[in-house]
Amino acid sequence: MVIVKRKELTLAERLYIPEVLRGLRITLGKMFQPKSTRQYPEEPIPSTEVTRGQPRLAENEDGTLRCVSCGMCEIACPAYAITIDGHEIDRPIEREPERFEIDFLRCILCGFCEEACPKEAIWMSDELELADTTRKGLIYGIEKLKRPASALQKRIDYVKRINDRWRTFSST
Amino acid sequence: MKITVNGREVEVDPSKPLIAACHDNEVDVPNYCYHPGLTPVGSCRICQVEVQEGERPPRVVAACRTPVSEGMIVDTNSEAAHETRRECLEFLLKDHPLDCPICDKAGECTLQDYTYAEGQSSGQSSEPRQNFEKRKSLGDKIVLDQERCILCSRCVRFFEEVTEKPQLTVAGLGSRSRIETFGDRDLTGNYQGNITDLCPVGALTLKNFRFKARVWNLVKKGSTCGECSRGCSVSVEVLRQGEVKRIRPRYNEQVNRWWICDTGRFSSDRANPEGRVPALLRGYSGLEACEVEDALDSVTSAYRAHDGHLLVVSPWVTVEEGEALLELAASLKTEPIFLSPTPSELKDDLLHTGDPCPNRRGLMDLGFIPKSPEEVRELLSTAETATLFGERIVELIGPEPLDELPTSLRLFLFDVSGIDAPAIAVHCGIASWVERGGTWVNIDGHVGRIQATRPAPAGVRQPLSLIEGLLAAQEAVQ
Ligand code: SF4
Numbered sequence: 001m002v003i004v005k006r007k008e009l010t011l012a013e014r015l016y017i018p019e020v021l022r023g024l025r026i027t028l029g030k031m032f033q034p035k036s037t038r039q040y041p042e043e044p045i046p047s048t049e050v051t052r053g054q055p056r057l058a059e060n061e062d063g064t065l066r067c068v069s070c071g072m073c074e075i076a077c078p079a080y081a082i083t084i085d086g087h088e089i090d091r092p093i094e095r096e097p098e099r100f101e102i103d104f105l106r107c108i109l110c111g112f113c114e115e116a117c118p119k120e121a122i123w124m125s126d127e128l129e130l131a132d133t134t135r136k137g138l139i140y141g142i143e144k145l146k147r148p149a150s151a152l153q154k155r156i157d158y159v160k161r162i163n164d165r166w167r168t169f170s171s172t
Numbered sequence: 173m174k175i176t177v178n179g180r181e182v183e184v185d186p187s188k189p190l191i192a193a194c195h196d197n198e199v200d201v202p203n204y205c206y207h208p209g210l211t212p213v214g215s216c217r218i219c220q221v222e223v224q225e226g227e228r229p230p231r232v233v234a235a236c237r238t239p240v241s242e243g244m245i246v247d248t249n250s251e252a253a254h255e256t257r258r259e260c261l262e263f264l265l266k267d268h269p270l271d272c273p274i275c276d277k278a279g280e281c282t283l284q285d286y287t288y289a290e291g292q293s294s295g296q297s298s299e300p301r302q303n304f305e306k307r308k309s310l311g312d313k314i315v316l317d318q319e320r321c322i323l324c325s326r327c328v329r330f331f332e333e334v335t336e337k338p339q340l341t342v343a344g345l346g347s348r349s350r351i352e353t354f355g356d357r358d359l360t361g362n363y364q365g366n367i368t369d370l371c372p373v374g375a376l377t378l379k380n381f382r383f384k385a386r387v388w389n390l391v392k393k394g395s396t397c398g399e400c401s402r403g404c405s406v407s408v409e410v411l412r413q414g415e416v417k418r419i420r421p422r423y424n425e426q427v428n429r430w431w432i433c434d435t436g437r438f439s440s441d442r443a444n445p446e447g448r449v450p451a452l453l454r455g456y457s458g459l460e461a462c463e464v465e466d467a468l469d470s471v472t473s474a475y476r477a478h479d480g481h482l483l484v485v486s487p488w489v490t491v492e493e494g495e496a497l498l499e500l501a502a503s504l505k506t507e508p509i510f511l512s513p514t515p516s517e518l519k520d521d522l523l524h525t526g527d528p529c530p531n532r533r534g535l536m537d538l539g540f541i542p543k544s545p546e547e548v549r550e551l552l553s554t555a556e557t558a559t560l561f562g563e564r565i566v567e568l569i570g571p572e573p574l575d576e577l578p579t580s581l582r583l584f585l586f587d588v589s590g591i592d593a594p595a596i597a598v599h600c601g602i603a604s605w606v607e608r609g610g611t612w613v614n615i616d617g618h619v620g621r622i623q624a625t626r627p628a629p630a631g632v633r634q635p636l637s638l639i640e641g642l643l644a645a646q647e648a649v650q
């Protein structure tokens with residue numbers, strides 16, 4: 001057992017008023033100093049190239065998904081957040097997801113899916129906000145996940161640069 | 173005969189090639205064209221191992237075309253063997269698309285496995301790849317991707333040697349060789365599906381499974397096929413505890429060896445019926461959902477109120493369920509009858525017996541009496557209550573005759589899915605053959621086990637527990 005001894009208050013402290021005035025001085029002083037807080041969400045957080053937000057699916061220029069539903073991210077995901085069902089399509093690349101769901105209640109934004117993808121189809125976007133009134137609404141399907149590749153370009157360039165660096169390191 | 177494999181002395185069967193001797197002793201030797209069920213042709217050359225016989229210097233040979241000899245010393249991992257295998261892979265990968273992310277074989281593809289094992293993930297050649305047809309339909313069941321084919325000729329030999337009706341051939345010469353059907357005809361026969369299991373790569377795929385699931389997501393359990401009285405050993409493969417996505421053969425020396433027929437294989441499509449219900453009871457507005465207990469109560473009170481009971485069980489009930497049903501028949505003072513439908517025209521010389529009764533032998537041995545659907549209909553028209561028990565019984569009697577039965581008959585149906593015939597007073601859903609365990613005895617007396625690969629839908633009970641419920645109520649009365 002630990003006995004905490006209460007500090008004896010000095011006379012000035014017991015008089016109350018001087019202490020209140022001291023507190024007010026700090027408050028008033030801070031009022032005229034530059035702000036260090038942000039008016040979120042009106043003032044959004046700027047993203048940098050290393051921002052690792054929620055995963056999104058990249059689209060090609062013609063609006064088709066890059067994803068071929070190979071299931072690599074599904075199996076890499078440590079949170080079991082991804083569910084994919086594929087189907088056959090008529091394009092030269094014969095397969096596409098029919099259902100691609102990420103359960104954002106499970107996703108821990110680890111980025112393993114991005115790393116696992118052999119088709120450069122899933123990227124960690126700079127989108128971080130997540131809110132809904134139902135649990136179902138937080139399971140995103142293809143429509144909510146797809147983004148033109150250009151919207152993800154900053155991240156794509158960054159990851160490629162880092163990967164290249166690792167490749168040069170490991171080969172020397 | 174004794175040989176030494178990787179420093180270990182092992183006893184081998186002299187009638188089998190060296191590769192089989194290695195496999196029997198759990199030493200992996202890569203192979204594409206070799207399959208234990210087909211004649212070895214030695215065309216892919218991936219199975220090379222280093223062998224030393226007597227005083228002769230060691231040499232690298234194709235294990236699938238080399239007979240074993242006394243005192244042979246085999247090294248499957250020598251540098252020379254790996255070097256030769258790598259060279260073979262180089263040739264196999266020259267025109268191979270390596271589109272594994274799209275390919276259905278990924279995860280169970282031996283080309284993938286051995287390429288990784290040899291430490292290179294793609295071919296080194298900078299020549300442009302040759303293009304072939306990527307989506308060639310071979311009839312209503314199978315698609316051929318000629319680009320992925322490594323020309324092992326297993327599929328060709330399957331039709332030549334197993335069904336003995338050649339349908340495929342290697343067409344073209346040299347690097348333009350490819351697999352084709354004779355005269356571009358569609359494949360026929362009830363054993364086509366086997367070539368998709370045989371194909372070591374993703375060149376032959378099933379239309380009904382194509383791109384539907386990644387193989388590592390499938391939960392696989394050993395079971396027995398119920399489509400005929402052969403009872404082939406199969407593996408039932410289920411995706412996310414829900415749909416059965418495919419059914420594949422499981423090696424069984426005595427019954428089906430490596431093969432199954434397409435009727436059994438494509439029964440996967442029938443293993444996922446819609447509209448499963450725990451129990452339905454006839455009310456004023458037709459069949460209404462109710463608690464299973466209430467349904468059983470209604471059945472047993474009808475047993476008490478009426479005479480002239482009839483109990484007909486489906487040939488799909490297991491031996492265990494059959495034993496319990498015998499007791500029920502005894503307590504109802506009625507003959508135990510099982511429905512024995514007329515053999516279908518699917519009978520052939522290979523596996524299919526044409527008889528759609530997976531447990532005929534088991535039920536006969538228990539003392540059930542076989543009756544044809546006509547005889548059963550006859551009996552139904554004179555009974556006061558009739559209990560139809562077991563999977564597929566509606567289908568095997570025929571939905572129309574059941575529909576025509578008079579409402580004076582109280583019909584109790586225990587089947588996976590039912591119909592809305594006016595005579596049906598109670599319908600209890602039961603777990604299907606992919607949701608319950610048990611034993612079937614095949615036509616030659618081999619015991620086949622079925623295993624639950626997925627849970628039954630919520631509330632749907634195991635047949636055995638329903639029979640026990642009925643028996644308990646019967647005993648309480650007596
Ligand atoms: S970021 Fe991580 S947790 Fe989220 S979906 Fe991707 S792999 Fe799963």
Ligand code: SF4
Nearest residue numbers: 271272275281373374
């Ligand atoms: S056949 Fe095998 S190696 Fe070829 S694409 Fe398919 S999985 Fe990959």
Ligand code: SF4
Nearest residue numbers: 321322324325327371
């Ligand atoms: S289609 Fe498959 S089984 Fe037939 S030769 Fe090609 S790789 Fe072999």
Ligand code: FES
Nearest residue numbers: 214216217219236
């Ligand atoms: S497995 Fe021996 S040559 Fe193909």
